[in-house]
Amino acid sequence: MHSSAPATPPAASYRERLSPSLWVLVSAAVCGPMVALVLAPLDSVVGLLAGITVGALVVAGLIALSPVIEVSDGRLRVGRASIELEYLGDIETLTGDDARQARGPGLSPASWHMLRGGIDGVVRVAIEDQDDPVTHWVFSSRTPIRVAAVIGSARAATDFPAHEA
Template sequence: MNTDPAPTDTAGRGAPLYRERLSPSLWTLLSAAVAAPMVSLVFVPLDATVALVAGLAVAVALVGSLVLASPVIEVRDGQLRVGRAHIPVGMLGDAIGVSGDDAREARGPGLSRSAWHLLRGGIDPVVRVRVVDERDPVDEWVFSTRTPDRVIAAIRRAQRA
């Protein structure tokens, strides 16, 4: 890892060039919310108010935890952060965004076993970024994103800074 101070962007120190939360799809959130009526049914014999409160509490807890636990993609202070992993943008090479059949290939048979990846179901586009550090056993990062062009542009801006 590089110990030099990370370059900053023109928006000010610490302001992200790009930030995206890979939140679950609407169908996943609705599926989690279906637990509320089931929990309510369990508590109906005790009291209708208790059942309603318990059902709502479970729904809010499930949906909230799904959203808050979602990984974040961020380019900030000369670093690319994907989930909990991060790498200086100076150690990154070419980045390409793929979608459709090319993305299916990148997520499946085309995924190198020496690649680091964070893939989310329901998010089709994928960004592939080559790692140019010879000491790093990972040769590329492959991760899902809804806006691959914006991620790639932010990485390039951070590399120029």
């Protein structure tokens, strides 16, 4: 039996892991050969196996512990922080010199930030919760325009007022 009730459109969702750059991962993998060299005088096979294991674990740990940006279920999550979309105000997407300014001299002490080296894009979102001492969220993103678009779409789907800049 089919229902004639309209289906609820799925809310916009987005997920981005801010994993380290390739150079950071390669640098971290150097831990493996160092462990192998330390253990080689005791037993070369054990040293080699321990080196491979340590290198793989360090790289896997860096990737697994990388912060995630997620927009879903009416919330914006950046790393361990989370806020409902209804409290978000104007959204700015910044790249190049504007992003450098936002990450450095333009970073307000009243803002919450999660910035990653090697990622150029920055998203700055105003917080409109009167009980929250934080005025803005400033965070890195490889695709800041897409993050802003998904937040705007999710807010429109849940009937929150749009405040995009």
